Amino acid sequence: MSEHYSMYIDGKWIDTDEVYEIRSPATEELVATVAKGNTASVDAAVEAAKGAFAEGTWRRTPPAQRAAIINNVAERLGARADELAALQTRENGATIRITGALHVGLSVAQLQYLAAIAENYEWETPGPAIEPVAADGVVVREPLGVVAAIVPWNIPLLTTVWKIGPALVAGNSVVLKPDEHAPLLALELAREFDAAGLPPGVLNVVTGDGEPVGAHLSGHPDVRKVAFTGSTAVGKSILRQSADTVRRVTLELGGKGANIILDDADIDMAVDGALFACMANNGEACEAGTRLLIPASRRDEIVDKLLARASTLRVGDPLDPATHIGPVISQTQRDRILNYFRIAAEEGAIAALGGKARSGPEFDKGYWIEPTIYLDVTNDMRVAREEVFGPVLVVMTYDTDEDALAVANDTNYGLSAGVWGSEERATALARRLEAGMVWVNNWHIIHPAYPFGGYKESGLGREGGPNAIDEYVEEKFIAVDRSGGIENKAFAIVIDPAGD
Ligand code: NAD
Numbered sequence: 001m002s003e004h005y006s007m008y009i010d011g012k013w014i015d016t017d018e019v020y021e022i023r024s025p026a027t028e029e030l031v032a033t034v035a036k037g038n039t040a041s042v043d044a045a046v047e048a049a050k051g052a053f054a055e056g057t058w059r060r061t062p063p064a065q066r067a068a069i070i071n072n073v074a075e076r077l078g079a080r081a082d083e084l085a086a087l088q089t090r091e092n093g094a095t096i097r098i099t100g101a102l103h104v105g106l107s108v109a110q111l112q113y114l115a116a117i118a119e120n121y122e123w124e125t126p127g128p129a130i131e132p133v134a135a136d137g138v139v140v141r142e143p144l145g146v147v148a149a150i151v152p153w154n155i156p157l158l159t160t161v162w163k164i165g166p167a168l169v170a171g172n173s174v175v176l177k178p179d180e181h182a183p184l185l186a187l188e189l190a191r192e193f194d195a196a197g198l199p200p201g202v203l204n205v206v207t208g209d210g211e212p213v214g215a216h217l218s219g220h221p222d223v224r225k226v227a228f229t230g231s232t233a234v235g236k237s238i239l240r241q242s243a244d245t246v247r248r249v250t251l252e253l254g255g256k257g258a259n260i261i262l263d264d265a266d267i268d269m270a271v272d273g274a275l276f277a278c279m280a281n282n283g284e285a286c287e288a289g290t291r292l293l294i295p296a297s298r299r300d301e302i303v304d305k306l307l308a309r310a311s312t313l314r315v316g317d318p319l320d321p322a323t324h325i326g327p328v329i330s331q332t333q334r335d336r337i338l339n340y341f342r343i344a345a346e347e348g349a350i351a352a353l354g355g356k357a358r359s360g361p362e363f364d365k366g367y368w369i370e371p372t373i374y375l376d377v378t379n380d381m382r383v384a385r386e387e388v389f390g391p392v393l394v395v396m397t398y399d400t401d402e403d404a405l406a407v408a409n410d411t412n413y414g415l416s417a418g419v420w421g422s423e424e425r426a427t428a429l430a431r432r433l434e435a436g437m438v439w440v441n442n443w444h445i446i447h448p449a450y451p452f453g454g455y456k457e458s459g460l461g462r463e464g465g466p467n468a469i470d471e472y473v474e475e476k477f478i479a480v481d482r483s484g485g486i487e488n489k490a491f492a493i494v495i496d497p498a499g500d
Contacts, residue, residue: 005034005183007041007207008190010048011200016041020180020207025093025327026318026366032091034183037208039216042175045204046222049146049173052201059143059171063123066169067115072196074111077104077189084157084188086319092153092182093326093366094281095318102281103185106446107157110464111165113448118169121469127477134483141473143171144248145224148217150238152230153182153329154284154389159252160186162452162463163227164203170472175204175223177214179230181329183207210234221245225472228252229286232387232413232457239460250461250471252286252453254387255415258408259289259443260429262401262421263298269441270420271305274393277418277443279313279371282326283391284333286458287416289443291384293404296397303352303375303395310353313371316362325391327366334367337390341372344383349374349394379407387413401429409434414455418443436462 006013018036023029052058058066077084085099094103127137149163156178164174178186183205190205206213214234218226219241225248228238232253242249259277261270277289294302318326328334334357341355354372357363369390377384377394384394398404408417409432417435419426430438436454439445446452451465461471 002030002032005032005187007035007037007045008187008194008203008205009041009045010051010204011194014041014044020183022091022181022184024090024366025329028365031087032184034187034207037206037213039212041206041208042177042213042217042220045175045206046146046217046220048201048204049175050222052199053143053145053173055201057199058168058173058202061171063118063121063169063171066171067118069193069196069198070111070115070118070165070169073189073192074108074115076192076195077111078108080188081105081108084185087188088157088182088185089318089326091184092156092329093318094154094284095323095326096321097323098281102444102446103155103157106448107161110158110161110448113464114161114165114169114468117466117469130479132483133479133481135479135481137477137479140476140478141170141469142476144472144474145172146222147172147174147225147227147472148220148223149174149176150214150218150226150228150230151176151178151186153179154281154286156182157185157189159229160189162229162252162468163250164189166468167225167227167472168198168203170469172225172472173202173204175206175217177206177208177217180207180209215241218242223247225249227463227471235459248471250463251459252463253415253457253459254413255286255288255454255458256291256385256387256411256413257287257289257416257418257435258291258293258411258433259418260293260398260404260408260420261295261298261302262404262419262426262429263295264422264425265420265441267298267302267305271302271309273418273420273441273443274306275310275313278393279325279391280444282318282328284328284389285444286387287437287444287446287452289416289418290388290393291379291408291411292393292395293398293407294395295404296399299397306395307352307373310371310373315358315368315371325371327368328390329367331367333389334369337369337388337392340383340386340388340390340392344374344377344381347381347383349377349381349383354391379410385411401425405429405432412457415453415458416443
């Protein structure tokens with residue numbers, strides 16, 4: 001029996017005439033049915049969020065109490081961690097070892113971290129006395145209003161809490177639109193916020209397709225901020241759409257992470273690291289290390305080890321803890337990847353492993369791709385420049401560290417990068433890489449206390465980290481003059497900087 005999920009609007013569970021069928025990408029079995037929202041659902045949710053903000057119960061709740069609700073939700077999710085990880089695996093095919101640690105575990109830790117920083121956050125900062133007007137100044141940080149959060153299917157819960165955690169802790173109201181392929185954990189999260197006592201209308205979850213539902217939400221005139229994770233193309237459209245109302249925007253977009261193995265690296269470790277960097281979450285991770293740069297002087301040794309290790313990767317049932325790689329999310333995604341295989345072949349890349357769909361009786365149902373490694377790739381090929389979003393690694397050789405750096409930075413993206421080698425040399429190179437996150441001798445180090453986000457077309461703004469709440473507040477400067485009388489003294493400060 002599969003469960004039915006309704007949308008969550010104004011504290012109520014709402015259905016429409018239409019439903020989505022969520023089917024496992026591994027088995028095609030029905031996991032759940034979900035109400036399919038429409039633009040009217042968005043209007044109702046924004047209205048509820050706006051009403052809750054105007055009414056003010058949540059934003060006037062002391063920050064420590066808001067933080068307590070966030071902590072309560074973290075605890076509730078933590079208590080259901082195994083169940084939720086399994087549900088995520090059944091819904092989007094990410095392996096159970098990843099959904100347990102990354103999707104659910106890190107989301108719980110992120111909420112706890114946000115609750116902790118909210119308690120010490122400077123909601124008000126008194127400034128120095130302002131002479132000669134004898135004024136006192138204070139900077140007040142207050143919520144923006146209605147925040148729209150739009151998230152993808154690949155790591156749904158973490159990309160959600162990165163947005164709604166700081167938005168809610170700052171006192172905003174939220175309308176969350178999960179991806180149509182993977183809305184279940186967003187609705188489970190709403191269930192836990194409801195149980196934790198969040199007032200109605202403060203968090204709303206609307207399901208629906210990107211077009212028209214997502215676009216209607218991101219363009220809604222009552223939305224003060226859009227926080228988006230997804231493709232670079234949609235991120236750019238949201239940024240353009242937001243110009244009209246000068247709406248705040250945070251974007252977490254695609255990536256093409258360069259992973260550099262230096263010639264003094266521990267090759268066994270670096271090779272395992274390269275596979276982890278690229279193949280974790282079935283290769284469907286924006287921060288994946290999808291371009292492997294290896295020194296020409298050690299090419300054959302590294303390639304031999306890479307292919308030997310890659311051939312031991314277990315592809316199969318994502319609910320089995322021994323599985324490394326599960327299915328990709330959908331038929332469309334599988335076809336998209338197969339199309340990249342055709343393009344790579346046309347461009348002269350050599351598929352030393354994979355390069356095709358996974359076949360065999362176990363793989364008749366679901367959407368399977370062979371873990372794939374391309375050799376002899378050059379950085380102008382489309383497989384080296386575009387995000388494939390599957391278990392596909394391209395390998396390029398370089399001669400000097402400077403060459404490696406130039407190729408690594410020669411990309412429109414700038415989300416993640418990595419360097420393997422002796423610490424001093426690798427760290428020096430890390431400082432010169434144009435990416436929001438650079439890992440030395442590891443990959444996927446994502447931690448609540450450090451920011452996540454990218455340079456260039458990988459995004460705008462950062463999520464998580466110590467400044468996460470700043471992205472969800474307006475700063476207001478209030479000056480109170482106690483000198484009496486208006487004698488243009490305030491302007492004197494500006495026009496006479498020397499103070500004469
Ligand atoms: P997508 O952009 O198609 O969809 C993401 C979300 O946006 C979904 O909820 C979708 O319904 C919605 N959407 C689609 N069209 C829209 C529109 N016109 N207006 C408003 N909303 C719209 O992304 P995808 O291809 O399904 O997801 C994978 C992408 O997400 C990859 O490019 C990946 O790199 C990126 N991603 C980035 C990060 C990061 O933090 N940088 C994290 C995870 C995924």
